[in-house]
Amino acid sequence: MSELFDKALAHHQQGNLREAEQLYRAVLAEAPDHPFANNNYAILLRAQRRWEEAVACYQRAITAMPEDASIYNNLTCVLTDLGRDGQAAKVAMIAIALRPDYAEAWFNLGNILRNLRGMEQARHAYRRALRIRPDMAEAWSNLGDIHKSEGDLTHALECYRTAMRLQPQMPQPYVNLGEVLKEQGRVTDAITLLQHAMEQHPNLPLMHSNLLFALHYSPHVPPEVIFRAHKHWGERHADPVTSNPPPVFTNSREPNRRLRIGYVSPDFCGHAVSCFLEPLLRGHERSQVEIFCYPISKRQDAVTDRFRAITGHWFSLTDLTDAQAAERIRADQIDILVDVAGHTCDCRPLIFAHRAAPVQVSWLGYPDGTGMKTMDYRLTDAIADPPGVTDRWHLETLVRLDNGFLCFRPSLDTAPAGELPARRNGFVTFGSFNNNSKVTPEVVALWSRLLLRVPRSRLILKSKPFADPTTQTRYQSLFHANGIATDRIDLLPQIADQGDHLRAYDRIDIALDPFPYNGTTTSCEALWMGVPVVTLLGTHHVARVTASLLHRIGLDDLVADSPETYLQIAIGLAADLDRLATLRHTLRPRMQSSPLRDTYGFAAQVEAAYRRMWKDWVSRHGADINAA
Known part of the structure; x- marks a missing residue:
């Protein structure tokens, strides 16, 4: 027996x-x-997901050796x-308890406590x-x-750099440090860091996706380079x-039948994406489409419960490999599968x-194409993606919704905006609640010019990383270098309570959209709370989203075609102030009566x-294979 085990x-x-495995x-x-x-x-067995x-097996091992800490671990x-x-x-x-000096057990306990949201206990472990x-x-x-989740970016950076020094071949610190x-x-x-990491780990899709996402924040990377990436x-x-050849689909080829639509997303929860995904799912005409939701993350909250309540089918893919997930979706005979995450x-x-x-579509969660030949379409519109301009930067066919x-x-019902802050304060307050990743030195420079040209004006920026002193x-320092005093x-920092977050717009007279990466949820929230948004129109989707939003409510005059026009x-x-006061009390009604709030019209x-995508697929794949 010993010889067989040794073998x-x-x-x-x-x-x-x-x-x-055979010998065991x-x-x-x-x-x-x-x-x-x-x-x-x-x-x-674990490696095979069995x-x-x-x-x-572990339980039998523990019964035989109840004091072996490694088996418990x-x-x-x-x-x-x-x-x-x-x-x-x-x-x-x-x-x-069996081995108090067992570092791996303390490490695993930390991971478990993180999953259970016990962050302080996880830090201790x-x-x-x-x-x-x-x-x-x-x-x-x-x-x-842990430090990163708490907004303590300085200590997070130190931890990641230590991990990289100790184990240069471990990829995760590179991803998170980026x-x-x-x-x-x-x-x-x-x-720069992610490009260096890709040289060491060329076959990690997640790291490569993080690099693609990061490229959109830089004003120095043109769209054609982003497309090539x-x-x-x-x-x-x-x-x-x-x-190759692709899978054979047995879906009925009937062009006008009820379609089975699948949505793949990590954000069926309290996330910015849910503010746009939920209206579509609620607005779907159930006689025309049957909805399948495929979560790809384990995040769940009250918003998740809402999604589960409005969808016909719910199946988590988190414990499946990519191939297994695709097989499961094919088994559900999904006609059109929608990716709501991108990179x-x-x-x-x-x-x-x-x-x-058979038909695969990209929409919403990511401001660009996917780079995959197997992604057939991308939903957008003619302002975010001008015809004849951005098509060449996509492998997908762009479908522009009218x-x-x-x-x-809105993530929460809130009372309308109150009095204009400028009339109460005696000065104008600009603001942006966008992630400060979008507030590049170039954005700081333009906003500083604005503050210098509007005497006594102030600027409020709100973003989770501002909890970090560094x-x-x-x-x-960036604003000071551009002539703006700290005061x-x-x-x-981030405001945890969603109601308090939205009420923070009561302090702002005018919202400033960053560039080249525009706001989406932040632009909609500002407008909903009565705050007009000024945006700079760029060349590609990521830099044109707010222009699309403003067009829907008839405020194209807030869209600038140059930095100088933005200032003007x-x-x-x-x-x-009279116009600002009028906008403050009319923006919400304007949104309510616009396509931005027309749930059923949008759906x-x-x-x-x-339906057009499906009919095109049917026309290219012949008669119903199930027909007699």
């Missing part, structure tokens, strides 16, 4: 996993309670995979692991995640997993590379687009 272990260590099973056939065979076989079988990992975090925490505590093993790069990286640099407004530094992403990551956080674009549905590609649902100091700028529009508004135009 299995040797194959395992050499990477001959199939042979190792042979050992267990003769000795079902063999602790080490059960433990090692469970490791192989989690329940792995749990059973391994079990915690599988329980976490299964989402049984409460049970995993109890098992981790047993491992720690990671620090205990690092006291035992100061060279544990994974713990430094995850401790950095995010920290971006959140500090150091977009060029973030891009996306195309390269597709060639490197999507093309190798795309089957944003928690995205899963490779599900679409596997061609999960009344705009967005419909807005980030605050950096922005104060004219208020830098506010903002200065003109600041000098016309109808999207459904019409879906």
